[in-house]
Amino acid sequence: MMRTKLISELRPRRELASSIIRGKMMTGNVAAAWAARLAEVDYIPAYPITPQTEIIEVLSHWIALGEMKARLTILDSEHSMLTAAGTGSLAGARVFTATSSQGLLYGFEMLYNIAGWRAPIILVNVSRAVAAPITLEPDHNDFLSTRDTGFILLQAETCQEVLDLILLAYRVSEDRRVLLPSIVNLDGFHLSFTREPVKTPSIEEVRSFLPRYAPPYPFRASTPSTKGTPVLRPPLYSFFKYQMYLSSLNAVKVFKEACDEFEAYFARRYDVVEKYMLDDAEYVLVMMGSFASIGKKAVKIMREEGFSVGLLKLRMIRPFPRQDVRRALEGKRAVAVIDQNIAPGLGGILYPEICSVLYNVVNKPKIILPVIGGVGGKTISIDEIRYVVELMKKYEIGGEPEPVLLFREDELREVKSLLRIGVGE
Amino acid sequence: MLIYARFHGRGGQGVKTASRILGNAAHLEGYYTQDFPIYGAERRGAPVVAFTRISHEPLPLSERGYIFNPNLILVADESLLSDPLVNPLSGLQSGGALFINSSKPADKIRIDRDDVTVVVEDLIDLSLKYVRKTVLSTGLGAVAAKLTGLIRWVSLEEGVKEELIEIGVKGEMLEKNILFAKVCFEKVHPVSLPSPKLGEPMKIVEVSWMPTNLTIPEIRKVGNTRVRKTGNWRIFKPTINHERCTKCGICVIYCPEGVITMMDDEPEIDYDNCKGCLICFNECPVKAFNYVREVEAA
Numbered sequence: 041m042m043r044t045k046l047i048s049e050l051r052p053r054r055e056l057a058s059s060i061i062r063g064k065m066m067t068g069n070v071a072a073a074w075a076a077r078l079a080e081v082d083y084i085p086a087y088p089i090t091p092q093t094e095i096i097e098v099l100s101h102w103i104a105l106g107e108m109k110a111r112l113t114i115l116d117s118e119h120s121m122l123t124a125a126g127t128g129s130l131a132g133a134r135v136f137t138a139t140s141s142q143g144l145l146y147g148f149e150m151l152y153n154i155a156g157w158r159a160p161i162i163l164v165n166v167s168r169a170v171a172a173p174i175t176l177e178p179d180h181n182d183f184l185s186t187r188d189t190g191f192i193l194l195q196a197e198t199c200q201e202v203l204d205l206i207l208l209a210y211r212v213s214e215d216r217r218v219l220l221p222s223i224v225n226l227d228g229f230h231l232s233f234t235r236e237p238v239k240t241p242s243i244e245e246v247r248s249f250l251p252r253y254a255p256p257y258p259f260r261a262s263t264p265s266t267k268g269t270p271v272l273r274p275p276l277y278s279f280f281k282y283q284m285y286l287s288s289l290n291a292v293k294v295f296k297e298a299c300d301e302f303e304a305y306f307a308r309r310y311d312v313v314e315k316y317m318l319d320d321a322e323y324v325l326v327m328m329g330s331f332a333s334i335g336k337k338a339v340k341i342m343r344e345e346g347f348s349v350g351l352l353k354l355r356m357i358r359p360f361p362r363q364d365v366r367r368a369l370e371g372k373r374a375v376a377v378i379d380q381n382i383a384p385g386l387g388g389i390l391y392p393e394i395c396s397v398l399y400n401v402v403n404k405p406k407i408i409l410p411v412i413g414g415v416g417g418k419t420i421s422i423d424e425i426r427y428v429v430e431l432m433k434k435y436e437i438g439g440e441p442e443p444v445l446l447f448r449e450d451e452l453r454e455v456k457s458l459l460r461i462g463v464g465e
Numbered sequence: 466m467l468i469y470a471r472f473h474g475r476g477g478q479g480v481k482t483a484s485r486i487l488g489n490a491a492h493l494e495g496y497y498t499q500d501f502p503i504y505g506a507e508r509r510g511a512p513v514v515a516f517t518r519i520s521h522e523p524l525p526l527s528e529r530g531y532i533f534n535p536n537l538i539l540v541a542d543e544s545l546l547s548d549p550l551v552n553p554l555s556g557l558q559s560g561g562a563l564f565i566n567s568s569k570p571a572d573k574i575r576i577d578r579d580d581v582t583v584v585v586e587d588l589i590d591l592s593l594k595y596v597r598k599t600v601l602s603t604g605l606g607a608v609a610a611k612l613t614g615l616i617r618w619v620s621l622e623e624g625v626k627e628e629l630i631e632i633g634v635k636g637e638m639l640e641k642n643i644l645f646a647k648v649c650f651e652k653v654h655p656v657s658l659p660s661p662k663l664g665e666p667m668k669i670v671e672v673s674w675m676p677t678n679l680t681i682p683e684i685r686k687v688g689n690t691r692v693r694k695t696g697n698w699r700i701f702k703p704t705i706n707h708e709r710c711t712k713c714g715i716c717v718i719y720c721p722e723g724v725i726t727m728m729d730d731e732p733e734i735d736y737d738n739c740k741g742c743l744i745c746f747n748e749c750p751v752k753a754f755n756y757v758r759e760v761e762a763a
């Protein structure tokens with residue numbers, strides 16, 4: 041079983057048993073670092089940015105102590121960091137890296153390249169809303185901006201999920217049927233700096249769940265090759281991109297297979313979506329990430345009050361698990377998509393994706409309500425979720441819903457008083 | 466009446482400007498026209514295609530982009546005829562016209578079509594004579610304008626002027642180009658061109674997932690540059706006077722293509738891949754290089 045130096049040195053043996061069964065208190069960032077450590081990554085190109093920095097600090101600390109063998113290099117920007125990550129992977133290394141928000145956007149063009157090279161790196165993004173205005177708190181605009189890059193996108197709700205999804209992501213990304221990089225997203229503060237018990241599997245178990253990466257055609261001086269070739273004939277470009285699309289679709293099946301094995305090894309069950317009190321629910325909230333925990337709580341409370349409410353949590357965003365989402369939502373009376381992001385001129389990013397899955401379904405929900413909530417880390421209260429359920433019922437009778445922003449009276453008061461300070465009005 | 470003209474050439478030969486000269490001349494003549502180039506990485510020698518559409522009615526909006534069924538094709542570089550990636554004759558309408566710039570007589574050029582009018586002129590020779598350059602834009606545009614039978618010299622002259630001034634050609638150079646255009650315009654005669662027909666219906670296929678070893682955009686087969694002979698678009702061919710050569714090796718270092726090697730202590734040029742830039746000629750300290758006009762494609 042688990043016996044890493046860090047824990048065995050710090051804790052007496054009696055307590056070790058309990059930490060195996062009940063886990064150990066750690067932040068989402070530390071859980072991410074643990075996943076990289078357990079996956080025995082070879083190479084970690086890095087660049088610091090809040091709220092991701094702790095991941096790199098922990099990893100470099102372990103490397104300094106000799107507990108981890110990886111090579112960690114600080115690059116001069118996220119653009120260089122991602123370039124190093126992709127090329128390191130092409131050379132055959134298992135690569136881990138992490139960033140946030142502006143950093144992700146700064147390296148953005150390389151995301152398309154890494155996916156195009158078919159380099160299966162894992163990039164952890166610690167969500168933080170994008171400037172301007174500047175904030176450190178999370179929403180999913182940074183993460184979701186990568187939705188067309190070719191990366192597999194996975195979103196964690198808990199610190200345990202952070203660790204587990206990274207291990208699963210390596211399995212899926214490195215599978216020859218997929219061979220695409222992944223982003224595992226965790227919300228800044230609400231996961232990155234939140235501590236909760238996390239079970240760390242033993243390195244032996246992880247080794248057999250996740251064998252060493254066997255790159256298909258690694259860069260070698262002895263076998264020269266050209267990667268990321270220019271294709272000056274348009275049909276070639278279409279062909280390669282479409283094949284990338286088809287490979288990304290394979291990730292649904294490959295992820296499910298990996299989840300079955302994961303459960304056999306580690307006794308935790310995952311799927312591309314998670315249903316919470318959903319099967320018999322008439323009204324459904326669609327959410328993702330750490331705020332889904334708040335959604336679940338609200339569902340539980342409303343259930344006790346007699347409302348037929350359930351929640352669908354999206355765990356895999358790309359490929360978009362169309363079938364699973366459709367099956368979960370068809371036949372429901374109404375669905376509300378709570379987008380923790382904002383697309384100016386449109387509403388939320390996930391809303392049209394959910395609608396597109398349901399449009400051709402015979403028994404589709406009568407109403408699909410677009411909701412924007414939690415942007416820039418704005419909290420969501422149980423009452424706001426209750427309001428969403430009331431809106432679903434209202435529109436079920438008639439009317440065409442426009443995107444609604446979840447915003448409370450106390451918040452508007454606060455904004456007004458801050459405006460008085462800031463602009464004197 | 467519709468002219469669908471397609472120009473094939475290599476980067477630096479002026480094919481794009483030729484298509485613009487034709488387009489602008491036809492526009493000034495009162496026709497509705499559209500011109501459009503397409504090229505890959507911008508470098509001399511890379512294949513370039515350009516198109517000009519001419520109609521006496523406003524071009525329908527659905528007309529845009531690549532011309533699959535031209536009734537007039539102009540090939541600025543004879544070596545392109547045998548390039549399978551360029552395939553310059555593809556889609557040429559039966560009864561259409563094909564112009565080839567070549568130093569060879571027409572009966573020495575292999576063309577697999579006997580249902581088209583073939584016109585051959587040595588535009589490089591004329592360009593060297595009148596402009597002292599190997600750029601063909603003006604001559605090729607003039608030939609194209611004449612072949613259509615739609616464009617008078619006044620419109621062509623104005624078209625040439627506007628296009629060349631736009632790319633910074635002026636003064637004596639502009640005059641020389643107009644003379645070059647005039648000579649070319651007078652050398653060829655209009656041909657009657659069939660109206661373009663739609664080609665055979667194209668079959669649509671379903672693309673399914675293929676194993677990743679085939680679908681990573683990379684080149685793993687080594688040594689395949691050997692099949693691509695980049696020397697075939699050379700205009701000037703360097704030669705070495707071995708009696709004068711001191712075997713200093715400077716040309717070996719300067720050749721940007723790396724195609725000069727010391728063989729038995731003598732510099733030797735791999736003509737399959739020498740692109741004719743003449744840097745060797747310029748750099749040799751004892752002027753052991755000479756060059757001749759390439760008349761036969763390599």
Ligand code: SF4
Nearest residue numbers: 710711713714716749
């Ligand atoms: S630079 Fe001139 S002298 Fe020197 S090796 Fe080449 S040809 Fe001979």
Ligand code: SF4
Nearest residue numbers: 720739740742743745
């Ligand atoms: S002309 Fe001379 S320098 Fe240029 S490619 Fe040929 S051999 Fe090399």
